[in-house]
Amino acid sequence: MVVTIEEVKRLKDLTGVGLTDAKQALEAAGGDFDKALDEMRKKGLTKADKRAEREASEGAVITYNHDSRIGVVVELNCETSFVAKTEEFLQLGQDIAMHIVASNPEFISSEHIPEEIRDEKAKEFKDKVVAEGKPADIADNIVEGMLKKYFAERCLLDQPFVKDQDKDVAMLIKEHIAKLGENIVVRKMARIELGQRNG
Numbered sequence: 018m019v020v021t022i023e024e025v026k027r028l029k030d031l032t033g034v035g036l037t038d039a040k041q042a043l044e045a046a047g048g049d050f051d052k053a054l055d056e057m058r059k060k061g062l063t064k065a066d067k068r069a070e071r072e073a074s075e076g077a078v079i080t081y082n083h084d085s086r087i088g089v090v091v092e093l094n095c096e097t098s099f100v101a102k103t104e105e106f107l108q109l110g111q112d113i114a115m116h117i118v119a120s121n122p123e124f125i126s127s128e129h130i131p132e133e134i135r136d137e138k139a140k141e142f143k144d145k146v147v148a149e150g151k152p153a154d155i156a157d158n159i160v161e162g163m164l165k166k167y168f169a170e171r172c173l174l175d176q177p178f179v180k181d182q183d184k185d186v187a188m189l190i191k192e193h194i195a196k197l198g199e200n201i202v203v204r205k206m207a208r209i210e211l212g213q214r215n216g
Contacts, residue, residue: 020048030195031188032057073200075101079110081118086211089114096199109193109201115179116186117208122173125203126187130168139164173203 020043028039031054039053046053076094083089093110095101124130142163146156169175174187181189194201 020044024048024050027192028053028057031192032195072096073202076202076204077101077107077110079107079114081111081114083115083118087118088209089117090205090207091117091203092205094202094204095197100197100199103197105193105197106201109190112178112180112189113173113186113203116176117173117206119179120173120176121208122176122206123171124168124173125206126172126174127168130172135164135168138167142167173206 020040024043025036025040028034028043028050029036032039034042034057042053042057043050046056073094073096075096075098076092079091079093081089081091091110091114093106093113095106100106139160142160143156146159146163147153151159174185174190176186178184178186178189184192190201190203
C-alpha cells in the first residue's frame, strides 16, 4: 500500500504528532491508516486521547434549524471560553447538529444507553438466536455482535459523519481536539421534528 501525504497529514492532525512520526507509523502499518492509529494509541502517542481525560466545562449551546421542520440543540463543551468562541469550534457544533438532523441518533454514545434498554434488546436478540437453533456456546457471541451493530447505528459518536462517510463522528471530534488543543465533549442533544412525538 502506498502512503499518501494526505493520510500522513490526517494521522498527524488526529494524533498531534509530527509529520515524520505519522509517516513512519503509516509505513510500519503497511499504509493501513486504522492499524497505524491503533498502534499509536497503544503506545500512548495520541495527544487527543490524553486530552480526553481533561475537564470540559466551557463551550456553547448550538442550534440548527432545517427547513423549519427539524430543529436540533447541542451542548458542545471544551476547556476554555477562548476556544468556545472560535470559528472552528462553532463550525464543529453546526456540523454535529446538522448530522443529528440527518441521522437522528438516539444516544450520544454507548455509555449513554440505559441498562434496561440494552437488556431488553439483548433478550430480544437472544430469543431470536435460540429460535434459529444456534448452538448455546456461540449464541452469546452472536448476541453481542448484534447488540454492537444495533447500537452503533443509534449512537451519535459511532455513526459515519454525514459530510464524510470515511470517518465517524467520534473521529471528527478527535480531529478537532488535536487541532484546537482542548478536550471536546458532546454533553447533551435534542432533536425536535414537526408532527413527531418525543419518546
